[in-house]
Amino acid sequence: MTDADDRIADGVPVTDAATAADAVEPDDVVLVSGFGGVGYPKRVPEALAADDRDLSLTVISGGGVGGEIDDELVEAGQMARRYPFQTRSVSRAAINDREVEFHDRHISRFGDEVRLGDFGDPGVAVIEAVAVGEDWLIPSTSIGHMPSFVAAADRLVVEVNETQPRLLEHVHDVYLRDLPPNRDPIPLEEPIGRVGSPKLEFDPEKLVAVVETDRPDDPYDFREPTEADTTIADNLRTFLEAELKRNPTLQEQICLQFGVGSLGNALMGALSEIEFADREVIYFGEVFQDGLLDAIDEGMLSGASATSLALSLEGQERLFDDIERYADDVVLRPADVSNNPALIDQFGVVGVNSAVDIDLYGNANATHIGGTRIVNGIGGGGDFNRNCRLGIIALPSTAAGGDISRVVPSVPHVDHTEHDHSVVVTEYGVADLRGASPAERMGAIIDVAHPDFRADLREYRERALENRGHVPVSADSEFR
Amino acid sequence: MTDADDRIADGVPVTDAATAADAVEPDDVVLVSGFGGVGYPKRVPEALAADDRDLSLTVISGGGVGGEIDDELVEAGQMARRYPFQTRSVSRAAINDREVEFHDRHISRFGDEVRLGDFGDPGVAVIEAVAVGEDWLIPSTSIGHMPSFVAAADRLVVEVNETQPRLLEHVHDVYLRDLPPNRDPIPLEEPIGRVGSPKLEFDPEKLVAVVETDRPDDPYDFREPTEADTTIADNLRTFLEAELKRNPTLQEQICLQFGVGSLGNALMGALSEIEFADREVIYFGEVFQDGLLDAIDEGMLSGASATSLALSLEGQERLFDDIERYADDVVLRPADVSNNPALIDQFGVVGVNSAVDIDLYGNANATHIGGTRIVNGIGGGGDFNRNCRLGIIALPSTAAGGDISRVVPSVPHVDHTEHDHSVVVTEYGVADLRGASPAERMGAIIDVAHPDFRADLREYRERALENRGHVPVSADSEFR
CATH class of the missing domain: 3.40.1080.10 (Glutaconate Coenzyme A-transferase)
Incomplete structure (x- = not known):
């Protein structure tokens, strides 16, 4: 050695x-x-x-x-x-x-x-x-x-x-x-x-x-962005550009966070397509993934804070080869600092995290397939979703090659509640849930479900609306 | 005038x-x-x-x-x-x-x-x-x-x-x-x-x-503590006294918070029975209810921070008559200060909040009866549950005069997730969920359910444990 x-x-x-x-x-x-x-x-x-x-x-x-x-x-x-x-x-x-x-x-x-x-x-x-x-x-x-x-x-x-x-x-x-x-x-x-x-x-x-x-890390492999990833990134871009215009907390600076994984990495990689105008753009998240390297190199991102250089081996090599230059703009912190609720709030972070499925009321399951089999764990999703100035859930509308809707009447496990995040993005659009009642949320979320499942979801909504209740629910659902 | x-x-x-x-x-x-x-x-x-x-x-x-x-x-x-x-x-x-x-x-x-x-x-x-x-x-x-x-x-x-x-x-x-x-x-x-x-x-x-x-407030009326309230308070006291001995963050000071309502008020009123030894005892919560007046008068509580003097008319009169003395120890703040995640964390608050029902995995429904009819709203429950050093859910084991179990296989609406709070208290005991896996949580939570419902809950658990999955679930439940 x-x-x-x-x-x-x-x-x-x-x-x-x-x-x-x-x-x-x-x-x-x-x-x-x-x-x-x-x-x-x-x-x-x-x-x-x-x-x-x-x-x-x-x-x-x-x-x-x-x-x-x-x-x-x-x-x-x-x-x-x-x-x-x-x-x-x-x-x-x-x-x-x-x-x-x-x-x-x-x-x-x-x-x-x-x-x-x-x-x-x-x-x-x-x-x-x-x-x-x-x-x-x-x-x-x-x-x-x-x-x-x-x-x-x-x-x-x-x-x-x-x-x-x-x-x-x-x-x-x-x-x-x-x-x-x-x-x-x-x-x-x-x-x-x-x-x-x-x-x-x-x-x-x-x-x-x-x-x-002398053994290297064995980090995640990121898959290439799918068509769904790219469309979600486009929808997110359109939404963010409108929000940048109207939101007074985003006029001089925007702090962004993206969840771990291939979709998060694809969204990071699409950052350079967003029109940020003169704002300072900063990443304040949990992991620094490959998608951010280009944004740093291009100078569109003025800095990145995380707790992990969760790069592919290729990404690590790129960073290691030029570590002193990257160190000007990249800082690694303990996870109780990178994910600290107070700091996420103080910096007014806009956070984008994924989910396994989401229900018509906005509750998100991020951890358990079918409510029973664990995927990875909740990680920092809850820290960011709840404490962000703007919490966004981004997910493809379907799973299993299109056979299963990720938009369901009721998620079988709840990690993020209807009280937490504000916006849902799929490849079919953006549901801005701010101020929406449960009955209104149902409509907005169905509109971003995959078209193949919308009729069934609308039928569920109709049946639910026949019943009394602030949260309209129906006992009979083909989805569960 | x-x-x-x-x-x-x-x-x-x-x-x-x-x-x-x-x-x-x-x-x-x-x-x-x-x-x-x-x-x-x-x-x-x-x-x-x-x-x-x-x-x-x-x-x-x-x-x-x-x-x-x-x-x-x-x-x-x-x-x-x-x-x-x-x-x-x-x-x-x-x-x-x-x-x-x-x-x-x-x-x-x-x-x-x-x-x-x-x-x-x-x-x-x-x-x-x-x-x-x-x-x-x-x-x-x-x-x-x-x-x-x-x-x-x-x-x-x-x-x-x-x-x-x-x-x-x-x-x-x-x-x-x-x-x-x-x-x-x-x-x-x-x-x-x-x-x-x-x-x-x-x-x-x-x-x-x-x-x-010249019109007075029309505040809540608190009912007299029920036998269940008193037994819950006793169980909470036993738990807290053991925790005070072992928890290094509670050796010199304890900040307590209790949720709004008659149970919260009863718990506040039972504070003077807890053996705090030489610790400084402070209330850092959302509402100041009648139950705290005695604790202030007796000098066992050195101060109280809240955003509301949510007293009965009698309690208001008692406070108003002696407002200058109480003002030495009582401070009202904006709700985004009283409930601030960073402050709840910094002070290491021990929070006790109630729920409509709780499930075997520790998820709590605090807002919607049957998952559909709203009670009041989530209020500060989520702020305290998640950011407390020790988040405790306290609730009676049954509703409707004993006909309905508040401990259920799966809550029909989730406000507080299994990732948030740490402890569940009913009149049948304390379930300390720290470090427990879902299968272990099920056992601990069934032990604090009402005895009339434990056999059915145990049967549910047995069926669930026949299936694979980190969170053991069974599709068939008489409870839903």
Whole structure:
């Protein structure tokens, strides 16, 4: 390995992954770094999967992590519990088979909850870094809840990843909040400001092992934008351009956020087609995806704040090759800062998040297919949807190649309520729900459903309107 | 009328209610003061109800108001739309009959939404005050969204209520936030601190009429605590005493919030039975109800912050008689401060809110009976449930004299999701849901259901557990 001397400070002993894994107790609560599929530890989880001992671990991450954790530990039967988000087919199947107990929480509040023992007594934090000293480390490609996790855990294991540039330190703004009561607000005055440090400092007594790795992240692959994605982006553009004209909070600056995933990435990529006039355009979200690289390069985006460089491997390469330049405009924060309700509100963010399905009243299911099988988790969707100046749900009108309507009379699981977001966008248009009563919402939302399903939805609405009630419902629906 | 000179500054012309009503256009968006059934204008709404013109008003309040608005305007057919909360049987019936269009929003965000025109272009604000000058007024028994409403409206009508003490000015802390982007956090550093002024200042050009009234508020009547209320309070006490011992955020101070209503009032009244040891106990909520008066008098509560003195008439009399003493410990704020997500988080509030029903997964319906007929509105329940350090849902296990279980397999309307609150309390115990997976939650919640319904709920759970899925569900349920 190259430049190890720059990575690991003198006097910090390095060990192998199997030895580091010995620091993990069989029923430990293990807090791992990682968010958006990047910045997670690789070697130690792999060693835990291969461990001779019969482990029953609780694994807690900030967001999505790679296969070394959510495939290998699950397949080895070493993971008993998992919080609060996952993105892998192996862990998803185990959770849906209830072989692994799982519950998902709002990202913004999760760091506090872990520190206060809501998910068990935190034992060991396993953290990926690009450099480490006796009492500090520099995070790698995501921060997530790393500061809270390191503060909460009794022991700390650090994996130093030498495939990632040490210069990532230039993008980090590490900050740890005090716990309540009467804690200060986060003193961030503008979306791309900084309030912390490039380094995460820790109690040197906690450091039990340092391991080296040269394995790259295994991040999401984004599919190419579909025709539906492109049409949704067009509809969103038309809506935003009208809103920019009328909304007094958007006259000088607009902060945008897009949810994780291929649709979010496609929407980010379509930003450059929007007529923002002289406004400053800033991304203030949870993940920095490939779609934003062009917007930064073109200068149309003056900055981006996130908690994860959730880039494809190609995107990572592009960013790593030019990290110092990107670091002028890109800042990574802890997830309880990137997703903080107060900051989302102060900056007046316009947030665009997706859903599995949405009902005629505006309730959105973002997590469970059929109300039962989990997809990934709620992530930051609730943080942004509720606290944004303008919360937008964007989703294709159908699933399963057009066989299933994503617009349904009643969603089988509710993650975002009718009280939260304001606008729904599909490839068939925009339903602006602001000020609309449930009966009015039904009409507006049916108008953006796929034409093949509108007649049935209208029939449902007619039947519902025969009944009394502020929220018109009908017991008989072919949709459920 | 007495002491009018102290109430209405020299040079401010006074008119009668009918003349003031002329300032309201037939299809105006009318923003009225009032929250928790107090501090709402009486004479001008009554004059609008009696107006010869055919009106089609949009009426927007902060929270609950009295019969002059939600009975008389509705019965006269002068109200077309209503936001975001109501508590009267007449308005409730009209909304459920869809004669009045209605939609409810989270209180904390509503002031901004009104200012930005989400519910139409604000025309006139009709505000109750205890005193008025050319460019200022002193609110009466509630603040609610008064600052946002006065800022948003083109015209201002003030009703001066001489039955309420002018000394109410000592309890008020009026503060208007800037709009986004990049607005400051609310600079409140401790729950009973002050950041504003006793007076609300306004552009004198807006003031079109001042009317006098000597009519008292028509606030809620609280029923006497039922046996179920008392048992719920006991269970909450046992839980809180254990939590006080273990939770590091509660060692020196506890901020409590209780939802509006008779159960909330009963819980407030039972506060003095809790062993808080040396902790400072503070109320940081939305409404100040009768149950808190004893706690203040006994000195067990060191202060109370709210947006409404939602007292019974007897409670008002008790407070008014001793207003200067109470003003040392009681502060009224705008609803977007009292319910602010950032402040609820900073102070580490423990919030207790009720629900119509709750399901086995922890989702709560707080607004719609049978998912269709509205009760009051969501109010601040979502603000507190989601942003509290510890969000607690407290509800009796049954309704309709024991015939109906409030614990159901699946709530027919979701206001608070499984991701929000942490604990459920009924008269049969406490379900601590922290860290519990859906399958585990089902068991814990069934244990606090009424014994008469547990067998059926357990049968439902068994059937659900036969199916695959992170959230175990069964299509067949006798409950829906």
